[in-house]
Amino acid sequence: MPTLKYYGHSAFRIQDNQHTVFIDPYLSGNPLCGLDPKEINRCDYILLTHGHADHIGDTVALAQANNATVVATYELAMFLNAKYTLKIHPMAPGGAHTFPFGRVKMTPAIHGVGADPMPDGNQPPPNTPVGLLISWGKTKHIYHAGDTALFGDMKLIGEEVKIDVACLPIGDNFTMGIDDAARASTLLGANLYIPIHFNTFEIIKVDPLAFAFRVEKGGHKCKILKPGEKIDL
Ligand code: NI
Ligand code: MN
Numbered sequence: 001m002p003t004l005k006y007y008g009h010s011a012f013r014i015q016d017n018q019h020t021v022f023i024d025p026y027l028s029g030n031p032l033c034g035l036d037p038k039e040i041n042r043c044d045y046i047l048l049t050h051g052h053a054d055h056i057g058d059t060v061a062l063a064q065a066n067n068a069t070v071v072a073t074y075e076l077a078m079f080l081n082a083k084y085t086l087k088i089h090p091m092a093p094g095g096a097h098t099f100p101f102g103r104v105k106m107t108p109a110i111h112g113v114g115a116d117p118m119p120d121g122n123q124p125p126p127n128t129p130v131g132l133l134i135s136w137g138k139t140k141h142i143y144h145a146g147d148t149a150l151f152g153d154m155k156l157i158g159e160e161v162k163i164d165v166a167c168l169p170i171g172d173n174f175t176m177g178i179d180d181a182a183r184a185s186t187l188l189g190a191n192l193y194i195p196i197h198f199n200t201f202e203i204i205k206v207d208p209l210a211f212a213f214r215v216e217k218g219g220h221k222c223k224i225l226k227p228g229e230k231i232d233l
Contacts (some may be wrong), residue, residue: 007033026057171204
């Protein structure tokens with residue numbers, strides 16, 4: 001059975017006996033995590049939602065140490081290959097591809113396109129932010145919204161598959177806040193909602209219980225994961 005592990009902020013790992021996939025592996029610099037990527041010895045793929053430092057995180061170290069392939073939008077993927085010779089799979093919003101672990105579709109996200117410089121000073125190009133609709137082994141559907149505003153076409157994402165778990169940013173300021181994330185939950189129709197992208201920094205401090213209350217009032221389930229917590233999918 002695949003498991004979903006949360007590292008705080010927007011960082012996750014999905015893993016089963018055969019495959020290990022990280023999403024936005026912001027680990028060592030993440031105030032909610034602080035994990036040294038050297039402690040991770042299984043990683044086949046890294047999925048990136050966009051080029052901000054709190055999402056690229058430890059991608060380079062993690063990919064190099066584990067010979068992992070980075071799945072990202074074209075501009076970001078080409079940069080990571082050119083500067084760090086990482087194995088890449090470039091995609092763009094609306095496109096899907098089937099990998100050994102399952103299918104990934106890049107979904108729209110409304111967010112900033114600029115990129116933070118890498119710790120070594122290399123500057124990634126502007127890149128389109130995306131969400132990720134992951135169909136793990138064809139049976140479990142996970143929607144990671146990335147950093148995004150609320151948009152009405154989330155309804156279309158919910159119509160495409162019955163989403164098992166939807167990870168939605170709630171921290172406000174840079175992404176949806178609690179009200180808009182709760183409205184998103186009514187559009188997506190997922191079985192379970194997990195709040196992300198909150199309380200990592202002062203500027204995105206919110207009470208996740210307020211989100212859970214709103215989601216549950218709308219008739220949906222919500223689970224607030226603690227950094228390091230893992231659930232079965
Ligand atoms: Ni961002
Ligand atoms: Mn972010």
